[in-house]
Amino acid sequence: MADDHADGTTRREYLYLMTGAVGAVGAASFTWPLIDQMNPAADVLALSSTEVDIGAIKPGQAITVKWRGEPVFIRRRTAKEIAEAESVKVDDLRDPQADKDRVKKSEWLIVRGSCTHLGCVPGNRVSDKKGDFGGWFCQCHGSHYDTSGRIRKGPAPKNLLVPPYAFLSDSRVKIG
Amino acid sequence: MEKQTYSNPIIRWIDDRLPVFSFMDHEYNQFPMPKNLNYWWNFGALASICLVVLIVTGIVLAMHYTAESTMAFDSVERIMRDVNYGWLIRYIHANGASMFFIVVYIHIFRGLYYGSYKNPRELLWILGVVILLLMMGTAFMGYVLPWGQMSFWGAKVITNLFSAIPIIGEPIVEWLWGGFTVGNPTLNRFYSLHYLLPFVLIGVVGMHVAALHVTGSNNPDGIEMKGPQDSVPFNPYFTAKDSVGMGVFLIVWAGFVFYAPDYLGHPDNYIEANSLVTPPHIVPEWYFLPFYAILRSITFDIWFIEAKLIGVVLMFASILVLFVLPWLDTSKVRSCRYRPTYRWFFWLLVADCIVLGVVGAKSPDDPVLGFEMFKYVHLGMLGTAYYFFHFLILLPLLGKIETPKPLPDSISRSVTGGGGGAAIGATSAKGEKA
Numbered sequence: 001m002a003d004d005h006a007d008g009t010t011r012r013e014y015l016y017l018m019t020g021a022v023g024a025v026g027a028a029s030f031t032w033p034l035i036d037q038m039n040p041a042a043d044v045l046a047l048s049s050t051e052v053d054i055g056a057i058k059p060g061q062a063i064t065v066k067w068r069g070e071p072v073f074i075r076r077r078t079a080k081e082i083a084e085a086e087s088v089k090v091d092d093l094r095d096p097q098a099d100k101d102r103v104k105k106s107e108w109l110i111v112r113g114s115c116t117h118l119g120c121v122p123g124n125r126v127s128d129k130k131g132d133f134g135g136w137f138c139q140c141h142g143s144h145y146d147t148s149g150r151i152r153k154g155p156a157p158k159n160l161l162v163p164p165y166a167f168l169s170d171s172r173v174k175i176g
Numbered sequence: 177m178e179k180q181t182y183s184n185p186i187i188r189w190i191d192d193r194l195p196v197f198s199f200m201d202h203e204y205n206q207f208p209m210p211k212n213l214n215y216w217w218n219f220g221a222l223a224s225i226c227l228v229v230l231i232v233t234g235i236v237l238a239m240h241y242t243a244e245s246t247m248a249f250d251s252v253e254r255i256m257r258d259v260n261y262g263w264l265i266r267y268i269h270a271n272g273a274s275m276f277f278i279v280v281y282i283h284i285f286r287g288l289y290y291g292s293y294k295n296p297r298e299l300l301w302i303l304g305v306v307i308l309l310l311m312m313g314t315a316f317m318g319y320v321l322p323w324g325q326m327s328f329w330g331a332k333v334i335t336n337l338f339s340a341i342p343i344i345g346e347p348i349v350e351w352l353w354g355g356f357t358v359g360n361p362t363l364n365r366f367y368s369l370h371y372l373l374p375f376v377l378i379g380v381v382g383m384h385v386a387a388l389h390v391t392g393s394n395n396p397d398g399i400e401m402k403g404p405q406d407s408v409p410f411n412p413y414f415t416a417k418d419s420v421g422m423g424v425f426l427i428v429w430a431g432f433v434f435y436a437p438d439y440l441g442h443p444d445n446y447i448e449a450n451s452l453v454t455p456p457h458i459v460p461e462w463y464f465l466p467f468y469a470i471l472r473s474i475t476f477d478i479w480f481i482e483a484k485l486i487g488v489v490l491m492f493a494s495i496l497v498l499f500v501l502p503w504l505d506t507s508k509v510r511s512c513r514y515r516p517t518y519r520w521f522f523w524l525l526v527a528d529c530i531v532l533g534v535v536g537a538k539s540p541d542d543p544v545l546g547f548e549m550f551k552y553v554h555l556g557m558l559g560t561a562y563y564f565f566h567f568l569i570l571l572p573l574l575g576k577i578e579t580p581k582p583l584p585d586s587i588s589r590s591v592t593g594g595g596g597g598a599a600i601g602a603t604s605a606k607g608e609k610a
Binding site for chain 2: 033038039040041044064066067068070071113114117118119120121138139140141142155156157
């Protein structure tokens with residue numbers, strides 16, 4: 001054919017390739033909406049902050065609040081708990097992090113109440129076991145957290161996550 | 177396929193245009209089956225009965241169920257209390273999942289014992305493993321729908337497994353959830369897929385059966401049929417034999433439905449889902465327990481790989497290893513009847529799976545039989561190690577070193593003890609082995 005190239009490729013081969021490439025890009029671009037529709041929707045993303053009154057919490061007490069459908073622990077630590085959390089050698093930890101990097105006011109520890117292993121909620125009531133390090137114990141698979149919410153023993157890989165939060169006043173905190 | 181000539185003009189008219197009658201006649205009436213099949217060969221048919229019953233009851237339940245997180249639990253309670261025969265239909269469906277798994281597990285172990293996965297049935301076996309994976313996905317999502325505490329926390333723990341994947345793990349989990357935790361979007365998509373997957377299963381089961389009808393059934397001797405003297409037609413011999421098995425099986429199923437409908441379930445699932453409180457002891461349904469034990473058996477990091485990721489990988493690997501089983505087993509002899517050494521290891525594997533199931537049901541830190549030094553997590557480690565040892569090391573080696581017993585000349589001869597097989601013996605006198 002007149003359109004054949006010197007290297008032996010034909011016009012038809014070129015058209016096949018181009019048609020196939022355009023078709024593949026088109027199909028792939030249509031796949032993305034089908035995949036992305038499963039990501040959190042706009043209304044889910046909009047429910048992203050919670051305000052909490054923490055005025056009634058006494059030292060040694062902890063409450064559980066709901067943020068984005070998940071529990072958040074707000075714990076007013078005792079002087080002893082703070083001292084324990086601050087005295088730990090950071091380098092020895094599985095997920096090394098100093099206590100001061102995990103709190104804004106050392107009296108208040110605010111962490112997400114989901115075990116970093118598989119997402120169970122560690123016990124946060126007075127009657128629940130606190131584990132070997134006085135923080136939290138997750139009874140699903142036996143992870144122990146210390147009074148800074150750091151993983152110390154058991155299968156969880158990471159410390160309890162600290163959510164974004166800000167103190168609006170001495171007795172109000174906004175999570176998210 | 178040979179076409180039949182039917183005397184009935186309507187049947188003939190249809191069959192000339194769409195040969196469904198010829199097809200059924202060929203595949204289910206005259207279809208030659210090895211004449212030495214035992215009752216372990218019932219379980220494929222029983223599994224297909226389970227699938228049909230689950231689909232029928234599931235479609236009916238869907239007429240009353242509400243897939244919305246504030247209403248799902250109540251809608252299931254309404255099915256139990258107010259819908260006419262709702263309790264019966266739901267109990268048949270819920271126990272049906274357990275019945276499906278027990279039947280399929282027996283079917284799989286039947287295949288392992290008699291070497292049904294070997295040449296030329298590798299693809300048949302692989303399609304079976306695909307069916308198992310689809311079943312597991314379907315069962316898992318179905319268990320979430322009643323939106324009880326076990327539904328919720330089972331869903332959360334299992335979807336959280338994917339967070340073990342480095343870097344993309346967290347985005348994947350949020351993508352699966354459609355939010356920041358298991359919630360209404362998760363429930364809706366699980367419902368959609370729980371309705372879809374059984375029909376995908378029907379398609380794969382269709383291919384499984386089609387592949388079976390190409391190679392024909394394996395049999396307890398693990399040798400091929402050599403002629404008409406080795407076989408009997410499917411109907412009436414196996415329609416009858418399968419019916420006997422079905423009768424017994426349906427009695428067992430009905431026994432659970434009417435006398436112990438919640439025995440295989442968990443009482444926590446009659447508490448509505450609460451995202452702030454985890455039940456004290458999360459356990460999956462019994463059919464996932466061995467896999468759950470494997471998941472939890474890794475408590476130590478290996479090099480830079482986190483324990484959690486290794487557990488997840490091993491859990492999936494425990495099923496994926498079955499895909500390559502036809503090539504891991506190097507023995508040419510199929511049936512355990514003629515593999516004196518492998519037979520012992522087969523039963524060890526069965527015991528290992530049961531032990532793993534027990535471990536999966538226990539708390540990892542509980543001592544085994546009161547020995548403080550030896551906890552269930554340790555037993556789980558041993559069980560997991562043995563499971564993979566069996567498939568990855570033992571099977572390839574055993575085929576090389578084991579001396580199998582001599583195979584019978586033919587199925588017919590093994591059935592009749594030699595007497596009736598004289599004519600057949602002559603046809604296979606050249607030492608031909610299947």
